[in-house]
Amino acid sequence: MTDRPAPDAAAALPKLFQPITLRGVTARNRVMVSPMCQYHSVNGSPTDWHMMHLGRLAVGGAGILFGEETAVEARGRKTHECAGLWDDAQIPHYARLTEFIRQQGAVPAIQIGHCGRKAGCHGAVKDWAPLTEADAAEGRPPWQGLAPSPIPYGPGFMAPKEMDTDDIREVIDAFGEAARRAVDAGYDIIDVHGAHGYLLHQFLSPITNRRTDGYGGDRAGRMRLLLEVTERVRAVWPKDRPVFVRFSVVDGKGGVWGLEDSLALAQALKERDIDVLDISSGGIGGETDMPALPRTPGYHVPFAERIRAATGLPVVAVGMITDPRHAEDILVRERADIIAIAREFIWNADWAAHAAKALGVPGANRLMPEEYAHRLDLRDRQQAMGFNRPGPESAAAFAVLLGEAGAAAAQ
Numbered sequence: 001m002t003d004r005p006a007p008d009a010a011a012a013l014p015k016l017f018q019p020i021t022l023r024g025v026t027a028r029n030r031v032m033v034s035p036m037c038q039y040h041s042v043n044g045s046p047t048d049w050h051m052m053h054l055g056r057l058a059v060g061g062a063g064i065l066f067g068e069e070t071a072v073e074a075r076g077r078k079t080h081e082c083a084g085l086w087d088d089a090q091i092p093h094y095a096r097l098t099e100f101i102r103q104q105g106a107v108p109a110i111q112i113g114h115c116g117r118k119a120g121c122h123g124a125v126k127d128w129a130p131l132t133e134a135d136a137a138e139g140r141p142p143w144q145g146l147a148p149s150p151i152p153y154g155p156g157f158m159a160p161k162e163m164d165t166d167d168i169r170e171v172i173d174a175f176g177e178a179a180r181r182a183v184d185a186g187y188d189i190i191d192v193h194g195a196h197g198y199l200l201h202q203f204l205s206p207i208t209n210r211r212t213d214g215y216g217g218d219r220a221g222r223m224r225l226l227l228e229v230t231e232r233v234r235a236v237w238p239k240d241r242p243v244f245v246r247f248s249v250v251d252g253k254g255g256v257w258g259l260e261d262s263l264a265l266a267q268a269l270k271e272r273d274i275d276v277l278d279i280s281s282g283g284i285g286g287e288t289d290m291p292a293l294p295r296t297p298g299y300h301v302p303f304a305e306r307i308r309a310a311t312g313l314p315v316v317a318v319g320m321i322t323d324p325r326h327a328e329d330i331l332v333r334e335r336a337d338i339i340a341i342a343r344e345f346i347w348n349a350d351w352a353a354h355a356a357k358a359l360g361v362p363g364a365n366r367l368m369p370e371e372y373a374h375r376l377d378l379r380d381r382q383q384a385m386g387f388n389r390p391g392p393e394s395a396a397a398f399a400v401l402l403g404e405a406g407a408a409a410a411q
């Protein structure tokens with residue numbers, strides 16, 4: 001792994017590979033592995049699957065490495081296999097991961113959340129279908145989620161419990177406690193999941209929040225729970241480590257929550273000392289005439305850029321960013337500060353190291369562990385010498401080694 005470049009040397013690097021310092025945490029570059037649910041946890045704790053999954057990403061050179069949305073309480077999971085951090089006994093299982101990630105030079109990061117009314121379903125490969133009596137018979141019963149209003153997520157989902165003020169206090173406490181455990185587990189960055197139709201987003205959106213008390217009604221009321229949660233997390237999280245918040249800048253098909261609302265939310269988050277805004281979209285569901293966000297490369301970038309300009313806060317851009325030159329262009333044009341990637345990392349876990357090479361970063365191999373980098377350096381030298389290229393010299397060498405040189409000379 002590369003030691004951090006000296007400041008002058010760093011300024012000469014492509015922006016994507018310049019370190020970024022957030023409070024007391026420095027990431028070696030601006031490539032972030034975006035959170036990705038795995039549905040491979042047991043009682044909320046990570047397993048060998050996670051060591052493999054995060055391990056292959058950790059050795060690939062990214063600066064910031066998120067695991068997945070991690071539930072702050074057991075009923076805040078979508079599936080029985082979702083990650084969670086609601087019990088101190090879970091801490092050592094996460095500490096094993098953060099230790100390995102840090103050893104590889106990446107910054108370990110955790111996203112905490114609560115799925116609210118999305119509770120009690122299957123994972124992604126079964127399209128998040130609701131759990132049924134048949135699943136219950138096999139030991140995987142559905143359970144009742146929580147929500148601002150008792151509106152089911154979709155057909156077959158249980159109506160969620162409409163949260164009373166005790167439930168709200170409990171959820172805020174659970175976020176705080178999960179943040180405390182994340183510190184003990186060794187995470188340097190925490191992200192509060194306020195996007196994708198999860199509980200905090202359910203409070204933001206008038207589609208799902210029909211409350212008439214202080215946690216509903218106008219935009220300020222609907223933002224209140226997310227803001228109280230982030231205040232709590234910021235208070236628990238060490239002063240020298242950054243807090244990110246991910247939110248859906250527009251609802252997409254669900255409609256109603258739009259850019260103006262997000263600009264107000266972003267400002268309120270800034271006032272609460274949040275360090276980075278992680279710009280995503282969608283997840284509430286429902287039908288309106290608001291268009292779905294077209295999935296073009298970098299589809300959140302125009303929104304990230306607007307929020308960055310309005311707040312002056314660093315922002316993360318995510319969504320179909322796969323080309324290193326595109327990522328670099330987004331940063332150089334100051335449209336975002338960090339580039340997050342999810343699916344391309346599934347396809348190519350070493351994307352960051354490959355991107356560094358494509359952008360001409362000296363010593364790009366050194367983003368990988370020493371055992372790999374050493375061998376890749378040797379291969380680079382061999383390639384530079386032209387040894388590997390077919391030509392008269394290599395043909396002559398092959399002829400000798402294959403015992404064909406004499407025969408060729410005799411002909």
Ligand SMILES: Cc1cc2nc3c(=O)[nH]c(=O)nc-3n(C[C@H](O)[C@H](O)[C@H](O)COP(=O)(O)O)c2cc1C
Binds near residue numbers: 034318319340
């Ligand atoms: C397998 C998978 C799991 C995901 N899980 C989460 C999650 O836990 N939390 C979250 O905020 N986003 C999650 N997402 C969304 C990604 O973080 C990312 O925002 C989205 O996939 C767009 O980026 P991409 O085009 O680079 O994949 C997930 C995406 C994938 C593909």
